């Protein structure tokens with residue numbers, strides 16, 4: 001059974017360019033179907049505005065689809081009540097593009113990492129600091145980093161903190177939304193290597209959302225290309241990238 005299955009997801013927004021205009025419907029996702037398998041990384045690539053973030057918000061239950069189904073291990077989750085969804089939330093987590101904005105500047109790193117563990121009562125208070133140290137070590141940071149604040153870290157180190165927070169609840173799926181695009185090339189490679197290690201170690205599945213085909217190629221087992229709210233190409237073997245046939249995919253390929 002697949003870990004996550006999206007079936008015919010559609011989503012539209014009402015939008016207007018000027019306040020005096022009548023709002024019109026924009027179809028942002030059009031019958032999107034996608035399957036994510038356990039312990040694999042699927043890259044979702046596409047130009048800006050193609051609908052990638054909207055799809056990830058629907059997977060995370062932050063937004064509802066107008067139509068279609070989201071199935072987690074065969075169970076339909078897009079109709080669940082808030083309480084039931086919260087129970088499932090621990091199984092899938094998200095890491096965002098901007099590592100600074102994702103963390104409270106007033107909280108120590110230890111507090112930020114411990115927050116999901118406390119919310120989900122996953123650790124007793126006596127175990128918390130040990131758990132935080134383990135998580136810091138798992139992402140290549142030092143236990144002594146626990147007492148520091150976000151401004152004391154580089155972007156790459158902070159993205160590691162966000163990853164530590166995301167793996168705290170032992171999720172099976174992590175949605176990674178442009179997680180390396182704000183980092184310099186050295187930090188990018190280090191974070192991508194860390195993601196590969198963690199995937200192996202914890203049998204994680206990733207949905208790796210990116211504009212950057214190079215980064216996607218480095219981490220993924222499967223490619224999905226999206227354009228104007230539709231999946232236009234899908235590829236399982238990375239050495240067959242020339243088999244991406246849609247002109248938009250070819251355009252993205254030419255940038256590699």
Ligand SMILES: Nc1ncnc2c1ncn2[C@@H]1O[C@H](COP(=O)(O)OP(=O)(O)OP(=O)(O)O)[C@@H](O)[C@H]1O
Pocket residue numbers: 013014015028046047048049050051052053054055
């Ligand atoms: N809340 C909203 N209200 C109206 N339109 C929206 C809303 N959210 C997204 N859109 C529109 O939906 C389309 C898809 O946006 P989305 O952010 O999903 O694309 P994306 O592929 O993630 O782009 P990017 O790579 O730039 O983040 C865009 O045209 C955007 O303007």
